[in-house]
Amino acid sequence: MDFSIIVDILKLASVYGVLALGFVIVYRTSRVLNLAQPGVVLLAGLMALTFIPRDATPTRFWLTALVLLVLGALAGLALYALLLRPMAGQSHISQVLMTLAALFLLQAISEAGWRGESGFIPMPGRQVRWEVFGTNVRLLDVAPVVVAALVVVGLALFYRYSRSGRQMRAVAENPALAARRGINIEKIGAVAWAIAAALGVVAVFLTSTQGSVSLLLVGTTLKGFTVALVGGLDSLSGLVPAALLVAVAEVITVRFIDQQLGEAIPYVVLLVVLVVKPWGLAGTREELDRV
Amino acid sequence: MTSPPVLREPSRRRRRSPYLRTDYRGELTLFPYSGPRLTVIAVTVALVAAYPFLANAFWLGVINLAVIAAIGALGLQIVTGMAGQLSLGHAAFLAVGGFFAAGLYLHLGLPLWVAGPAAMLAGATAGAIAGLPALRIRGFYLGITTLAVQYVVIAIGLKYQGYLQTSFGTTGSLSLPMPDLGFVTLTTTTDWYYFLVVLAGVVILAVTNLKRSDLGRSMLAVRQRELAAEALGVNVARVKITAFALSGALGGLAGALSAYYYRGVGIEDFDLLLSVEFLAMIIVGGLGSVLGAVLGAMFVIATPLLVGQLIAAFGLEGLLGQHLRAIELAVFALTMIGFLLFEPDGLAGVWQRLKTYVTRWPFKYTGMSTQAKR
Numbered sequence: 001m002d003f004s005i006i007v008d009i010l011k012l013a014s015v016y017g018v019l020a021l022g023f024v025i026v027y028r029t030s031r032v033l034n035l036a037q038p039g040v041v042l043l044a045g046l047m048a049l050t051f052i053p054r055d056a057t058p059t060r061f062w063l064t065a066l067v068l069l070v071l072g073a074l075a076g077l078a079l080y081a082l083l084l085r086p087m088a089g090q091s092h093i094s095q096v097l098m099t100l101a102a103l104f105l106l107q108a109i110s111e112a113g114w115r116g117e118s119g120f121i122p123m124p125g126r127q128v129r130w131e132v133f134g135t136n137v138r139l140l141d142v143a144p145v146v147v148a149a150l151v152v153v154g155l156a157l158f159y160r161y162s163r164s165g166r167q168m169r170a171v172a173e174n175p176a177l178a179a180r181r182g183i184n185i186e187k188i189g190a191v192a193w194a195i196a197a198a199l200g201v202v203a204v205f206l207t208s209t210q211g212s213v214s215l216l217l218v219g220t221t222l223k224g225f226t227v228a229l230v231g232g233l234d235s236l237s238g239l240v241p242a243a244l245l246v247a248v249a250e251v252i253t254v255r256f257i258d259q260q261l262g263e264a265i266p267y268v269v270l271l272v273v274l275v276v277k278p279w280g281l282a283g284t285r286e287e288l289d290r291v
Numbered sequence: 292m293t294s295p296p297v298l299r300e301p302s303r304r305r306r307r308s309p310y311l312r313t314d315y316r317g318e319l320t321l322f323p324y325s326g327p328r329l330t331v332i333a334v335t336v337a338l339v340a341a342y343p344f345l346a347n348a349f350w351l352g353v354i355n356l357a358v359i360a361a362i363g364a365l366g367l368q369i370v371t372g373m374a375g376q377l378s379l380g381h382a383a384f385l386a387v388g389g390f391f392a393a394g395l396y397l398h399l400g401l402p403l404w405v406a407g408p409a410a411m412l413a414g415a416t417a418g419a420i421a422g423l424p425a426l427r428i429r430g431f432y433l434g435i436t437t438l439a440v441q442y443v444v445i446a447i448g449l450k451y452q453g454y455l456q457t458s459f460g461t462t463g464s465l466s467l468p469m470p471d472l473g474f475v476t477l478t479t480t481t482d483w484y485y486f487l488v489v490l491a492g493v494v495i496l497a498v499t500n501l502k503r504s505d506l507g508r509s510m511l512a513v514r515q516r517e518l519a520a521e522a523l524g525v526n527v528a529r530v531k532i533t534a535f536a537l538s539g540a541l542g543g544l545a546g547a548l549s550a551y552y553y554r555g556v557g558i559e560d561f562d563l564l565l566s567v568e569f570l571a572m573i574i575v576g577g578l579g580s581v582l583g584a585v586l587g588a589m590f591v592i593a594t595p596l597l598v599g600q601l602i603a604a605f606g607l608e609g610l611l612g613q614h615l616r617a618i619e620l621a622v623f624a625l626t627m628i629g630f631l632l633f634e635p636d637g638l639a640g641v642w643q644r645l646k647t648y649v650t651r652w653p654f655k656y657t658g659m660s661t662q663a664k665r
Contacts, residue, residue, distance in 0.1 A: 033431055033435075083628065086632055087631065087632070090631075090635065092431070093371075093375070093377055093578075094574075094631055094635065096377065096431070097570060097574055097627065097631060098627075098628065098631050098632075100567060100570070100627070101624045101625075101627035101628045101631065102624070102628075103624075104567070104620050104621075104623055104624035104627070105620075105621065105624035105625070105628070107620050107624075108617045108618075108619075108620035108621035108623075108624055109617075109621075111614075111616050111617035111620055112614050112617035112618075112621070115613070115614075115617070222438075222563075225435075226435075226439065229432060229435055233431070233432070260446060260449060260450070261446060263442070263446065264442050264443050264445070264446035267438070267439035267440075267442040267443055268439070268443060270435070270436065270439045271424070271436055271439050271440075271443075274424060274427070274428050274432055274436055275424060275427055275428070278427045278428040278429060278432060279432065280432070283432075
């Protein structure tokens, strides 16, 4: 088998995985669909485009990336504090619609500042490539996989061993009980949104190893959303298999069947998986589904 | 033994209050009527009929678009506002209706009065298919499958559009002729206006009746507390699929109408933004209210155009002209946010509060919102 297929699948799975994480983290903590994530990803990409010139040194690149990461986290905090927190107690559908409104606000900002601009973020090490099993493998093909793996492992460790992580798991399981035990739910919610937004920034750097920053990022992020659903909206363990599954389906469709159909394939996978497993591969069954 | 006191009936000469029902017929009427109410209705009808003579061509066109959107929004109101199922793919139903109407004309030469009902059927089928996951999937996952359906429909529509373009040799959007209704052909904006208003009136009556019917009440029950509805004997899956089918039918009708109004269809018009615009219409209008869907549609359609006119009026075109889209998006977003935060019952809620204030004055009456307040 052509090794490049494996490379493509792993790359795509990594990108989808990190994108999906943004949705999963917020849903685990507050049962809210974070539909504002595509806006964060797009805005982060456009800002990276502006502040990282073509001839940027690696130092400048990493510095900008770090700054954007922090800004992203702050943006997530702001979104939570200003828009989501006031909606607490209202129906879930209203909260989701609020995140949708936030998405449009973010799109308005990107439209105002960058007006449909698109381009490639110059990534460091883009010249480096190796020959592996007869295929040209670039450093930038391997990097997303490594970064995604680090992120997933890092978050898993965070959830398991750190105090905040354990508190987040508690809030995810039973917010009322967690509150009675003295956990500050608002702080946990804010932290979740901050992490999700920061992951959005990471994701946009991962996508730019293989594509440009443009309005299409919104569509890509939504595909990451379907991966989150396939894995189970509140499940971290379902995320990796889901990302791989969708990536395999998409790469094979694009390569061997039809390229345009490849755009819709994640959604087809979603439909098929949800019919078989209505809560995703590893999501928890929700009894009180009051939307 | 003394005889029990005889109760005297209230004097009929006293003004009959619409809030005091004295017989079951009063309870069951679709529209409780009284003198003042009938006057209001008559005045409204007169205004609506006279509008084309009062407004200029631009605003007449805006109302036409708003009415088409209102029909689509009423569809979404059924599935999301009444049955409580988040439908993120409503634009797909419009696409189905629009392309079905276009296809019927291009392949078979069928006019609007055939294509319209056919588009409704096609939309209903698509809606039922979109609602099929309701048999297995619950909660938000079901809502997101509608988004999935939207993308699949877009993909199919893209292929179909390509096929139509190659087989009929047209480029860009497919074009349609003036709509033929059998007895009249709609040529001017004013023709369209009267046709659309009458059609919308029928749809509004139908949906209002639906809301008060058995099925409608089942939908509301499913929205409020699905588990309880099921315990009460409501066939939840069937109600959900029916709601989706109805939303698909109205969406398909709106799609066919817009295809003929714009004299063409293009798949790129039926994107996620359109689905969200419809959602915004029912949020701004008020979830679950028929009047809300209509008001919301008017609001969402008219506001961007109003913003554009305001910018031109203030002479800011040079400064802000290139940011028009960003401003539209921002106004859109801020309106949604504002309504979600401060007016969860939407425009219909505002209207309701206004009405109760006026009718119950000088008694102070603060109504109860159906949404939890801070």
